[in-house]
Amino acid sequence: MTGLIPLTEHDGAQAVLGRDLHEFLAVTTPYDKWFPRMVSYGFEEDKDFSTKMSESTGGRPRTDHIVTLDMAKELSMIQRTEKGKQARQYFIECERRAKAQVELTGPELMAKALVQADSTIKELEARATTAEAIVEAAAPALEYHEKYIREDVDVITVDDFAREHGTTGYKVRAMLTELDIAFRRRVGSRWSASKNCMVDEFEWRAYAGKASNKWFDLRPQHNAPRLHNGQVKQTMYVKAFYAPALAKRLGLSKQTSMEVAQ
Structure with missing residues (x-):
């Protein structure tokens, strides 16, 4: 620096x-x-x-x-x-x-x-002396840092997670539903000026009581339009620390930077 x-x-x-x-x-x-x-x-x-x-x-x-x-x-x-x-x-x-x-x-x-x-x-x-051995030796320290020092604040959107693994947010959400990891639920409605009517609002939630619940973080989106009852819309994010575990569960492999560029 x-x-x-x-x-x-x-x-x-x-x-x-x-x-x-x-x-x-x-x-x-x-x-x-x-x-x-x-x-x-x-x-x-x-x-x-x-x-x-x-x-x-x-x-x-x-x-x-x-x-x-x-x-x-x-x-x-x-x-x-x-x-x-x-x-x-x-x-x-x-x-x-x-x-x-x-x-x-x-x-x-x-x-x-x-x-x-x-x-x-x-x-x-x-x-x-080899790169592989260095990575292996560093793994416990890096895992400790990621889990306890980072304070679990690093998150990514489902769409970004999907892009990193060569797929789409739509397909990832479909897999989350199929594997009973997360679900989409109606949370209210709001007035749509473009449609000139009330439209339903949906949010994603991870299933409570499951080990996979800790893979996600629900955060309020204060800049998004509020629901008709005044509630703030919330978005489900993937915690970066648990992204590899989620990818493994979904059978996805992370793309390299060269693959993403192509």
Whole structure:
């Protein structure tokens, strides 16, 4: 990591500006389109972030956002890139230092994070000389990190899960129904201006009481149209940690990046 993500203070807590995070993560999608899409994962304004207007280089105001570190960590993991992992590790270290009331500068925090990452890599390389042996030796540590440190916040949509495995969201949902893993139920109705009538609203749920229930996470979609009774629509996501287990149950194999590109 060649640069730091500047921190700011908001309501007595550490925070980061959305545009600074967007720039560090090297996201190719323009910020004005990227941030609303990230908010659709279930974040709430005035709780997870607040809007602020800042002056652009051209002198005209532009929209920016003050993002809590909790939201920043989730946004970093959603990207599923090395930059995202580094950013999340940086935010975790910032929070830990703040709780311990130990004053360290940004460069010192980042230096410690990089030293820890470098130490882990050297330990893994020392255990074996082949790539296969290194991966095998790292598996328990990586599994522990994924299960207990990531805090189970990394999720993907059913459609994204399907694309990663060379199929469609429609087919995956059909398999979920056929195997009694999840089901589609009517949760209410709403007025459709295009159809000029009330239309039924449906949501997906994982079957309770089954081991597979923990593979999914139900999150509110605050930006989606509300039901006629005022309830917020909820979307079922696949937890990234359990995606391999779900794929195995459905008999799917993950595509390589080259296969997806083709």
